[in-house]
Amino acid sequence: MTFLQMLQGAQERNASMLCVGLDPEPTRFPAGLKNDAQRIFDFCAKVVDATGDLAIAFKPQIAYFAAHRAEGQLEQLMRHLRASFPHVPVILDAKRGDIGSTAEQYAREAFERYGADAVTLSPFMGFDSVQPYLRYEGKGAFLLCRTSNPGGDDLQNQRLATVEGQPLLYEHVAKLAQGPWNLNGQLGLVVGATYPAEIERVRAIAPNLPLLIPGVGAQGGDAVATVRAGWRAGAPIIVNSSRAILYASPGEDFAAAARREAMRTRELLEAAKAA
Numbered sequence: 610m611t612f613l614q615m616l617q618g619a620q621e622r623n624a625s626m627l628c629v630g631l632d633p634e635p636t637r638f639p640a641g642l643k644n645d646a647q648r649i650f651d652f653c654a655k656v657v658d659a660t661g662d663l664a665i666a667f668k669p670q671i672a673y674f675a676a677h678r679a680e681g682q683l684e685q686l687m688r689h690l691r692a693s694f695p696h697v698p699v700i701l702d703a704k705r706g707d708i709g710s711t712a713e714q715y716a717r718e719a720f721e722r723y724g725a726d727a728v729t730l731s732p733f734m735g736f737d738s739v740q741p742y743l744r745y746e747g748k749g750a751f752l753l754c755r756t757s758n759p760g761g762d763d764l765q766n767q768r769l770a771t772v773e774g775q776p777l778l779y780e781h782v783a784k785l786a787q788g789p790w791n792l793n794g795q796l797g798l799v800v801g802a803t804y805p806a807e808i809e810r811v812r813a814i815a816p817n818l819p820l821l822i823p824g825v826g827a828q829g830g831d832a833v834a835t836v837r838a839g840w841r842a843g844a845p846i847i848v849n850s851s852r853a854i855l856y857a858s859p860g861e862d863f864a865a866a867a868r869r870e871a872m873r874t875r876e877l878l879e880a881a882k883a884a
């Protein structure tokens with residue numbers, strides 16, 4: 610099954626556009642697990658088990674594992690996700706971007722080592738840095754387009770004076786992903802929930818591409834404005850929330866609190882679709 614088919618299946622089965630982001634930070638774990646990097650898997654597995662029926666996707670952020678030498682726990686988590694929620698796709702957030710020969714190794718890491726269904730990529734180094742990922746049939750690749758952070762302005766909102774019509778850089782990325790770079794329909798775009806006007810602009814340029822939209826929850830993005838700007842019938846949006854779900858409670862009830870927060874966010878998103 611391709612990433613896009615899995616995405617559609619999870620969206621329908623779980624009535625959800627919510628992506629549960631897995632950014633485990635041991636200093637924020639509850640008593641009993643706190644500050645223990647050996648327990649990253651245990652913490653994540655509890656959150657996953659509490660939210661898997663509410664999610665369109667999961668998004669583990671690789672840095673939170675690698676920083677603690679916990680890649681083995683990420684592999685374990687990927688196996689757990691596959692076994693417990695085989696119909697929910699996993700987007701490995703790695704934000705890779707390098708020359709073709711190195712990109713081949715990163716692609717192998719994402720799709721063969723970790724068994725991810727999709728990956729996040731920086732498009733900064735151009736098409737040959739993206740192409741190795743597209744050789745994995747059916748896998749997805751999300752290009753950073755208009756990111757949720759304030760510094761995204763520094764480059765993404767610059768005008769490309771040499772290109773006809775002078776689009777902004779992020780608009781150009783969206784055009785490339787919609788058109789010439791999307792050889793086999795595997796590309797999607799990352800657009801921050803903190804910039805709904807830009808989500809709308811990207812949706813106009815790329816009417817059918819899946820949009821991965823982080824920034825609701827801890828970064829304060831507006832869930833309702835996000836859905837209005839990005840959701841169209843047949844054009845999936847995947848709205849990520851990480852910290853607001855993972856750390857909804859600092860106590861031992863963290864998994865139940867994560868479920869409540871995931872349910873609340875999912876319902877907010879679904880209601881905005883109907884409005």
Ligand SMILES: O=C(O)c1cc(=O)[nH]c(=O)n1[C@@H]1O[C@H](COP(=O)(O)O)[C@@H](O)[C@H]1O
Nearest residue numbers: 670729756757801823826827828850851852
């Ligand atoms: O590619 C991403 O996932 C991403 C892109 C972006 O523009 N902004 C952004 O916050 N992210 C990631 O999305 C997650 C957001 O986490 P929270 O702010 O805790 O919900 C983090 O894992 C970020 O690395």
